[in-house]
Amino acid sequence: MANVFDTAKYILEQSESGFMSTMKLQKLCYYSQAWSLVWDDAPLFDEDFQAWANGPVCPELFFKTKGKFSVNASDETRGIGDLSDNQKDTIDKVLEYYGKHDAQWLSQLTHMEDPWIKARAGVPAGAECSNIIHQGRERDAVQNLDF
Incomplete structure (x- = not known):
C-alpha cells in the first residue's frame, strides 16, 4: 500500500x-x-489525520516538512511507485477541483465539514488537538459534494 509520502510526492x-x-499539501x-x-472504497494510505486548529494534518507529513x-x-525523496493508475486518477480529480484554491481557502472549507468539527468537539478554537479524524468521517465530508 502507498503511504502519505507517495501521495504528497505525486501531488x-x-x-x-x-x-x-x-x-x-x-x-x-x-x-x-x-x-x-x-470513489474506490479504499484508503490511499494508512496514516491518520488529526483535527489541528488549521484543519486536518497528517503528523508524519507535518514532521517531515516541519520548518x-x-x-x-524534490523535497520528497520517496517514490510514487506504489500508487496505482486508479489512485493517481483519484488524486488528479482532487487536484482539478481543489488544486486551484489556496491553503487558507482549503483550511476554511475543512472547518465547515463534519469530520473536522466532530473531531474537535469540546476543543477551544485555536487550541492544540491530536484527535484523529476517522476515515468514515472523511468519507462523510465529501459524499455530498458534486464533481
Whole structure:
C-alpha cells in the first residue's frame, strides 16, 4: 500500500508551479484520502489525520516538512511507485477541483465539514488537538459534494 509520502510526492509533481505551501499539501492529501474512500472504497494510505486548529494534518507529513513554508517534489525523496493508475486518477480529480484554491481557502472549507468539527468537539478554537479524524468521517465530508 502507498503511504502519505507517495501521495504528497505525486501531488507536488503535478503542481503547475512546482511547489506549494505545506499547509496546502496537507489539505490536498486529506481530500485525496477522503475521495479515495468514496470513489474506490479504499484508503490511499494508512496514516491518520488529526483535527489541528488549521484543519486536518497528517503528523508524519507535518514532521517531515516541519520548518518549511513551501515544498516541491524534490523535497520528497520517496517514490510514487506504489500508487496505482486508479489512485493517481483519484488524486488528479482532487487536484482539478481543489488544486486551484489556496491553503487558507482549503483550511476554511475543512472547518465547515463534519469530520473536522466532530473531531474537535469540546476543543477551544485555536487550541492544540491530536484527535484523529476517522476515515468514515472523511468519507462523510465529501459524499455530498458534486464533481
